[in-house]
Amino acid sequence: MAAITFDTLKYANKLKAAGAEPKLAEVEAEAIAEAFAEQQLQIEKHWLEKQTATKSDISEIRLEIERLRFETQKSIAETQKTVVEAKNDMLKWCAGMLLAQTGLIVALLKILHIN
Numbered sequence: 001m002a003a004i005t006f007d008t009l010k011y012a013n014k015l016k017a018a019g020a021e022p023k024l025a026e027v028e029a030e031a032i033a034e035a036f037a038e039q040q041l042q043i044e045k046h047w048l049e050k051q052t053a054t055k056s057d058i059s060e061i062r063l064e065i066e067r068l069r070f071e072t073q074k075s076i077a078e079t080q081k082t083v084v085e086a087k088n089d090m091l092k093w094c095a096g097m098l099l100a101q102t103g104l105i106v107a108l109l110k111i112l113h114i115n
Contacts, residue, residue, distance in 0.1 A: 008033045 008029040015025035 006033050006036045 008026075011032065012022075012025040012029040015028060016022055020028075
């Protein structure tokens with residue numbers, strides 16, 4: 001992060017040139033430099049807090065992604081199980097219908113006396 005620079009000597013000299021007492025100009029320049037330094041520290045502290053929150057947010061998002069990945073895999077497994085069960089049911093119904101149809105044809109052939 002870039003630091004704010006403040007030339008206290010230059011500022012004090014400008015105040016002196018404008019008619020301010022030398023001691024007052026130097027004290028005012030130092031006070032402004034201290035205020036800038038304090039403001040810079042506050043800005044850096046705030047920025048670091050935001051960075052920490054961002055890292056925390058990233059960790060939470062990663063956990064959420066892993067949870068969603070697990071739930072998705074679980075859902076896919078359940079869907080695959082349901083598809084296999086439906087396939088087995090269809091095969092049972094088809095085999096049953098095939099047997100029933102064969103029985104019906106045999107019965108009709110016997111009733112009609114067709115060899």
